[in-house]
Amino acid sequence: MNLSFENKVALVTGAGSGMGLAAAQAFAAESAAVALVDINESAVRTAAERLVAADHKAIAIRSDVTDEAQVKAMVEQTVSAFGRLDATPVWGFPIWLVKVSPHPLWAALNQRTSPSVP
Numbered sequence: 001m002n003l004s005f006e007n008k009v010a011l012v013t014g015a016g017s018g019m020g021l022a023a024a025q026a027f028a029a030e031s032a033a034v035a036l037v038d039i040n041e042s043a044v045r046t047a048a049e050r051l052v053a054a055d056h057k058a059i060a061i062r063s064d065v066t067d068e069a070q071v072k073a074m075v076e077q078t079v080s081a082f083g084r085l086d087a088t089p090v091w092g093f094p095i096w097l098v099k100v101s102p103h104p105l106w107a108a109l110n111q112r113t114s115p116s117v118p
Helices: 018-029 041-053 068-082 104-113
Strands: 009-013 033-038 058-062
Touching: 009 018, 009 068, 018 033, 018 041, 033 041, 033 068, 041 058, 058 068
Parallel strands: 009 033, 033 058
Antiparallel strands: none
């Protein structure tokens, strides 16, 4: 299977370091625009700046993924910056998935992973 991320947008949490940063770099290397998200604003800003300096499309977002309002805001900020959201890996910690577009994938994810989200 050949997956192309060209002209796609990925939102990656925990992107200030470690596995999240590696995922963000991988998406960028495959030509995706990337919203890097982390609670550590300095780390995520530095990571995004490095991707931009390497001619990738990237933004930094400081967010606490345990706060539903901040999660909604980070998704909205991503869509505002890039016009869409195509991929968001979830690393196994609590995260609310919010519906920001009529795409059926969002509805399916919301129903399967977070019964408290309408």
